[in-house]
Amino acid sequence: MFDVGLTTFMILATSMVMLMTPGLAFFYGGLGNKKHVLNIMMQSFVSLGLTSVLWFFFGYSLCFSGNLTDGTDFFGILGNLDKVFYRGITPQTLFSAEKRFPEYIFIAYQMMFAIITPALITGAFINRISFKAYVWFLVLWQILVYYPFVHMVWGGGILAKWGVLDFAGGIVVHATAGFAALASVFFVGARKEKNHIPNNIPLVAIGTALLWFGWYGFNAGSELAVNDVTIAAFLNTDTAASFAAITWLLIEWNVGKKKPTFIGLMTGAVAGLATITPAAGYVTLQSSVLIGIIAGIGCYLAVKFKEKQEWDDALDVWGVHGMGGVIGTICLGLFATKTINANGADGLFYGGGITLLFKQIVAILLAVVYGFFFTLLLLKGINRLVTVKASLKEEKEGLDISYHGEIARDIA
Secondary structure, X not given: OOOHHXXXXXXXXXHHHHHHHHHHHHHHHHHOOOOOHHHHHHHHHHHHHHHHHHHHHHHHHHHHOOOOOOOOOEOOOEOOOOOHHHOOOOOOOEXXXXXXXXXXXXXXXXXXXXXXXXXXXXXOOOOOEOHHHHHHHHHHHHHHHHHHHHHHHHOOOHHHHHOOOOOOOXXXXXXXXXXXXXXXXXXXXXXXXXXXXXOOHHHHHHHHHHHHHHHHHHHHHHHOOOOHHHHHHHHHHHHHHHHHHHHHHHHHHHOOOOOOOHHHHHHHHHHHHHHHOOOOOOOOHHHHHHHHHHHHHHHHHHHHHHHHHOOOOOXXXXXXXXXXXXXXXXXXXXXXXXXOOOOOOOOHHHOOOOHHHHHHHHHHHHHHHHHHHHHHHXXXXXXXXXXXXXXXXXXXXXXXXXXXXXXXXXXX
């Protein structure tokens, strides 16, 4: 028999995470050039459909069937094919004896993570990648990068067995996507057109609101239960986002043009949300304050470093998500405490020594190196099948017209 309260909570959390992908589309769409708005947004929305198809065929099975302990997976890196087409799972199937909600809901919940992760990457290469190449990328990147890290960290694979912690996706989602984004920028090069002014800042605000709202389900829902850890993750999420947003705002107010910008405030919030993600259910509220401040400073500096290096990561995916994932994962090794989560570990500042911190550093290095270099190789391989880069003519005409035959609004 299902736990009705827990089942209801997980349905709600799943629905909240689903809203994050449209939120991301609005966030990116508002920041981009007005000639490419629909193309930018469609890259997120197409993941809602295509990723769900992949998840049904084999994605869920490769992530969450088999484990290293029993020797039933692929060397602790990928799951097996026991659950392809959701084989053997019915609406009555429990997720586990301890967590009595339907496995169907877990399938949907994790599918929402799979949907948004590759969509995060798209903010780096806006205006520059053909839609056909992006569809290839969306499919292959999930299979070859995302699925292995899900299984290794969350699916009973080699990193989970070693004791690596990642509450809701600092390694699995943000680090892999952020460094894949940087690799994609190196591959496609800079935008030819230099008009980089956001076309609709209120649309960015709508996107930020949906992302922030959905992130409660993203982080608190990752406990897969309703308990004290769930509550800690919920409030830690908001606290880190708020402190990061205000930190970013204060930095802008005191350096450079010395003007507090709305985009800066929203970018700081997203940086805080990304950074607290791996640690949300393992740290105290006070630590989440520190993590939020560190996120605001660290991600701001990363974005400025990117600008100095003239890397055309258009919407700061590397600086906010990639470095946010790195910072959060390292902070987890420092601030984690078993007083918050008995299933976790004590970090360096809570008497655990260097053990957890070392494991977190190794895991995050693996994620960023693999995510970066494999994405470069993948794009080179796709380029042999279809041309990855949009032509100068297509970029100048606008990818909305060139690829989709539509416009967001009259741009005359």
